[in-house]
Amino acid sequence: WLQYRQQGSKLQVQYLLLTRKNTDCASLFSQDFLNNNTSYFNSSQPTKIILSFSISLPPSQPPSTSTFLPPSLALGSKPSWVKQLAQALLQVQDANVVVVDWVYGASLAYHMVVENCKEVAIQISVLVNQLQNYGCKLESFHFIGVSLGAHVSGFVGTLFKGKIGRITGLDPAGPMFKRADTFDRLDPSDALFVEAIHTDSDYFGISIPVGHADFFLNGGMDQAGCSRSRFLSMYGYVICDHMRALHVYISALNGTCPLTGIPCSSYEDFLKGRCLGCPGRCPRIGLLENSGLTVSPLPQQNKLFLLTTSAPPFCAHHILVQLEVFLLDKSAEVQVILRTGGHPETEQRLRLQTDSTVYRRVIAHPVPLCEIDSIQLKNTGARFYRQGDIHVVYVCISEFPSIGEVEPLCVKKIDVRRGSPWNHDFVQLCDNY
Ligand SMILES: *[C@@H]1O[C@H](CO)[C@@H](O)[C@H](O)[C@H]1NC(C)=O
Ligand SMILES: *[C@@H]1O[C@H](CO)[C@@H](O)[C@H](O)[C@H]1NC(C)=O
Ligand SMILES: *[C@@H]1O[C@H](CO)[C@@H](O)[C@H](O)[C@H]1NC(C)=O
């Protein structure tokens, strides 16, 4: 990596410090401020290092992964989420929050940015060394990196031989990194605990697990509430998915509701209800030690899945819908709708085949099972032919991971006719919530 330094540094790396004593106004930070005792930095407290990034939108076309202008700093203006993230962190933990900012020529090619990442990492490692001399313990460092910042954190981790405490990658960048050697990207050997939240793995994000705990939100690719059409919204089309990891993380720190990941080998298995919980508690997004993982040694590839809603605080309840029908002679489709007064309804279409009678599907609902008021089934088959009645043996809904024993809610023996939806109201009360 020394060769990058010898190119002569075009990078200007700056550090800003936020603590509980100055949550609103970041102060410039460097070793000099430590030396003359004019800083709020407190070496007895943990240090969070935020690797700041925002994305410069290309002017017209959506970028292709080979030629897009890379995520780069909005020159001059600090992205507003940095402050939000720092404040959310300081609400949970009394810590030194150091924001790393770097500035370079605006339109570099992607590979140049990757190389710059290593230069930034070297410069940060100099600061970490100084802070160590000042009394900070390596394990008390927690790096939080968005996009490319996640890999920069990984490079710093490599320089300290994996001894820094924690790295959180918020949708770690994908292009160029997916096939990279672990030395050249974030991986579990970079810190004592490495976690990542994936929200755009089909585009800007990386699709492979990179930590001890990898949370794949809604499968990790497309997020609820992000526009799929570039004509509707450029932000929605280009970076909404990518930035969702950050917003969900801030929400999780805010702590209004738990964002719990379910270990599963694939998203498909997760959606089919093949993975319903964990021994003990499932890992959670946030600042819990090791995200709540208690196994030792930590797993190397732990894919965790969860569904979210489209807006803060993003938490959804995972409802498993189980449906058994009598054997069909033509394939069919039913729509399952869950309703709770005052909330948007949740709907899911199920394709029914002639060779199978039992169907399982996990859906996201904004409230817990005990608050679901009603279920509706609609027979929504193809329009071209008359779809016959669907004879349902039972339909059950249950919630997972469940807190204690909660019985599924079931309704048995129903005929669902085309054109006349079937409804059932649940009368239930929530206790223990
Ligand atoms: C402390 O050091 C910083 C950076 O060198 C400098 O800007 C500041 O004026 C110094 N403060 C005092 C009180 O010397
Ligand atoms: C900074 O201040 C603390 C207490 O206020 C003192 O113990 C320490 O010696 C000071 N350090 C320097 C370098 O002045
Ligand atoms: C630094 O943090 C420690 C531990 O939280 C606390 O006891 C101490 O008072 C703090 N020092 C200052 C100068 O705020």
Ligand SMILES: *[C@@H]1O[C@H](CO)[C@@H](O)[C@H](O)[C@H]1NC(C)=O
């Ligand atoms: C976090 O909480 C603060 C107030 O406590 C609120 O202003 C902010 O919008 C919340 N952020 C998210 C993402 O939920």
